[in-house]
Amino acid sequence: MDKDNRIQAAWRWPALLGLNLLAAAVLASWLLPATRALWDGADLWLFQSLNGSLGHSALWDGFWAVTSTRLSDALVGVLMLALMLHSRWVFRAGELRPALFTFLGLLLMLLVIRVLFNKLVGVLDWQHASPSTLVAGTYHLSGAFPELERLFELKDRSSRSFPGDHASVLLLWGLFMAQFSRGWKLAASLALVVLFMLPRLVAGAHWLVDVAVGGLFIALVSYAWGYCTPLAGHIARGLAWLCQPLWTLLQRLPLINRLLVVNPQRAA
Incomplete structure (x- = not known):
């Protein structure tokens, strides 16, 4: 990536720290203990x-049943990529290709950090079940919509809900977009992150802390060590080199070749 490109992972010591x-x-x-009670109260209330x-x-x-399915997760991923x-x-x-490859680099960082953090959670016994399996009187969407559950796996329960993996990806995307967004586009990007996290909270698959503590911790550390060091940049350059033959192929396909990420020269 050239020096004029805004999207460069590099050493940013103040931000990293x-x-x-x-x-x-x-x-x-x-x-x-002093603040744990506040989190516990907020968890149950929310x-x-x-x-x-x-x-x-x-x-x-x-x-909420539809938005809690695996299919909805896939559609959210497509929308995030499209934006x-x-x-x-x-x-x-x-900047579209550098943005794509840099974000993929950040996702790889998140994967590594999530695996390491999950091991720490297991060793230190921080794991817990989702509220839908613990709180009496829970309304179970999987029971109310058995066909959705059978066809698409409705995500409303888990025996291991901490940290929120789904939330960590959304929050990482929000951090990355916030780096370059301003005004209403920044507000819209962050609002979408909150909206897409809500189904897991409404259905009872996650407590608030699974998202606001576990998911946010993973996203912050991933962004820090991915974008505030050269790591995501190195990954992005490697992916860009590997994908050169793919871009050549896609530029020959009707309709696909009209996408600016495939054919940036069309914007000229």
Whole structure:
């Protein structure tokens, strides 16, 4: 990636230190007895408020059931990718490929950090089950919509809900987009992150701390060590080199070759 490109992972010592300290503070706020009670209270209150809204309207219940499926997760991923690769959203035409490859590099960092953190969670016995399996009176979407559960696997329960893996990816995407967004586009990107995290909370697959502590910790550390060091940049350059033959092939395909990420010269 050239020096004029905004999207360059590089040593950013203040941000690297600040993001790691913030991640440590978030995790400590859940582990320390003085603030743990606040998290526990917020966990139960939010779950009862969100899940308690179910069971009164078939339309409302159906919306959250559909958005809690694996299929919905895939569609959210497509939308996130589409926004990232839309030349009129955040990145210019010439930045689309660097943005794509850099974010993929960050995802690889997240995968490694998530595996390591999950091992730490197991060793230190921080793991817990989701609220839908522990709180009496829970409204189970999988029971109310058995066909959705059978066809698409409705995500409303887990015996190991900490940290929120789904949330960590969304938060990482939000951090990356926030780096380059301003004004209403920044607000819209962050609002989408919150909206896409809500189904797991409404259905009871996750507590608030699974998202706001576990998921955020992983996202912050991944972003710090991926984008505030050259690591994601090295991965991005490697992916760009490997994908050169793919771009050549895609540029020959009708309709596909009209995408700016495939053919940036069309923006000229």
